[in-house]
Each structure stands twice: as structure tokens, then as C-alpha cells.
Amino acid sequence: MDARTEETMPPRHDRTAGRAEQDARALARIAGGDAGALAELYERYAGPLFAFLYRLAGDRGTAEEILQDTLLAVWRSAPSYQGRSAVSTWLFGVARRQAHNRLRGAPPPLAAEPGDGAAPAPGPEDLAVGGDRVHRALARLPLAQREVVVLAVLGDLAHQEIAEVLDIPVGTVKSRLHHARVTLRGCLDERLA
Known part of the structure; x- marks a missing residue:
């Protein structure tokens, strides 16, 4: 990044505050039934939420299912968001509850071994987690x-x-x-x- 770019970028706390405001507006739109706003939050948080869920579940497929459960729960419970925490914090809380509901009493799955002895190429989620x-x-x-x-x-x-x-x-x-x-x-x- 050159000096001109740094001069034109707002300070980190301003960007974070801007993101928090965007998140709160998106969640309010979700509460009003705007599916596009849910897609907006998904694009912003799918990576970190998936990484969190993957580490809790220990399995890619299960993590993906829990992420979908999380999105459905966000859609249904957006009207109950009261703004006492950041939207990102609230999203992780919803994801955690969904994971606990799904994983309750189930031992974490063991990593499957590739059938032909060759390791599969890592996907972007693997590299992220x-x-x-x-x-x-x-x-x-x-x-x-x-x-x-x-x-x-x-x-x-x-x-x-x-x-x-x-x-x-x-x-x-x-x-x-x-x-x-x-x-x-x-x-x-x-x-x-």
C-alpha cells in the first residue's frame, strides 16, 4: 500500500464502526424480510463462521450443515436482536447455539482417510482453518x-x-x-x- 492510499483510507476504528453500522442495518432489513440482506451478511461472515463451526464439528459437511442452520436461525430471530452486542458477536452466538444443538452428545468425527492414498487438494476453507x-x-x-x-x-x-x-x-x-x-x-x- 502506498502513502497516498493510506492517506485516503479511514482509520481502522472508523472502518470497524462503519462495518458495525452496515451490519446493524442489514440485520434490521433481515428482520423486515429482506433476503438480500441475509445474503449480504452471509458474504461478510460465512468464512469466519465456517472456520469456527469446522473447528467445533471437526467435519466439513457437518460444519456446512450447521452454517445453514445458523442462517435459518438468523432469518427467524433477526427481529429479536436488541443491539446489546455487535452483530458479529451475535452471529457467532447463534452459530455456537446451533452447533451445540447439532453436536450434543455426539463425539467429534475422525478425519476420513483418502481412499487411494493420495491426499485431496486443500480447499480455501482448509487453508483458512x-x-x-x-x-x-x-x-x-x-x-x-x-x-x-x-x-x-x-x-x-x-x-x-x-x-x-x-x-x-x-x-x-x-x-x-x-x-x-x-x-x-x-x-x-x-x-x-
Whole structure:
């Protein structure tokens, strides 16, 4: 990026505030029955939501199904959005509830091995959510820790936003992140040894 481009771009907090306003307007339009507004939010958040759901479900197909469930839930519950959190935080909360509904009592699926011995080419989602070694390490985390890690790293949410999504205190978010990092470090070190 050259100096002229940087001069014409608004500061990051202005862009973030602008995005939050766009999201709130889109959600209000969804509440009014505007399917185009749902498509707009989908385009903006499908990647981060899919990455979050993929890490919770451990399976691409299941994550895609939960993402569709999430969109249906957003369509149905948009009128209940009260603006107490950012739309992005609210969306992650809806996705989390849909994932818990779908995954309740089900063990995370194991990664399938390719039939011919050749590894399939990674798709864009695979590249976005990390490699197989990271996926296996995350799968070993308890769900509560995995949620916090995925929201922090892939969702790029702040501690306060994670606390809102999970409905837990900020201190609990920090504690879970700390314990998850220790566990992940051990898992990854174990793999390298």
C-alpha cells in the first residue's frame, strides 16, 4: 500500500464502526424480510463462521450443515436482536447455539482417510482453518477451550466479545485461553518429538 492510499483510507476504528453500522442495518432489513440482506451478511461472515463451526464439528459437511442452520436461525430471530452486542458477536452466538444443538452428545468425527492414498487438494476453507496437525491438536481440547481458541484466533474476537458470545466472564475467557495454549503447545511439541 502506498502513502497516498493510506492517506485516503479511514482509520481502522472508523472502518470497524462503519462495518458495525452496515451490519446493524442489514440485520434490521433481515428482520423486515429482506433476503438480500441475509445474503449480504452471509458474504461478510460465512468464512469466519465456517472456520469456527469446522473447528467445533471437526467435519466439513457437518460444519456446512450447521452454517445453514445458523442462517435459518438468523432469518427467524433477526427481529429479536436488541443491539446489546455487535452483530458479529451475535452471529457467532447463534452459530455456537446451533452447533451445540447439532453436536450434543455426539463425539467429534475422525478425519476420513483418502481412499487411494493420495491426499485431496486443500480447499480455501482448509487453508483458512489451518493444517491437519493443528486440526488434530484442536480436536484434543475440551469443547469449552476449543470454542475460546477458535473465536479468538479464527473469529478475531476480543476477550469481551468472546465473553458475550459464550455468556461467561472475561476472566473465564482468559483462563480458558491460557489452559488451551498450554495444551496445544504440549500437543504440537509431542508431534514434533
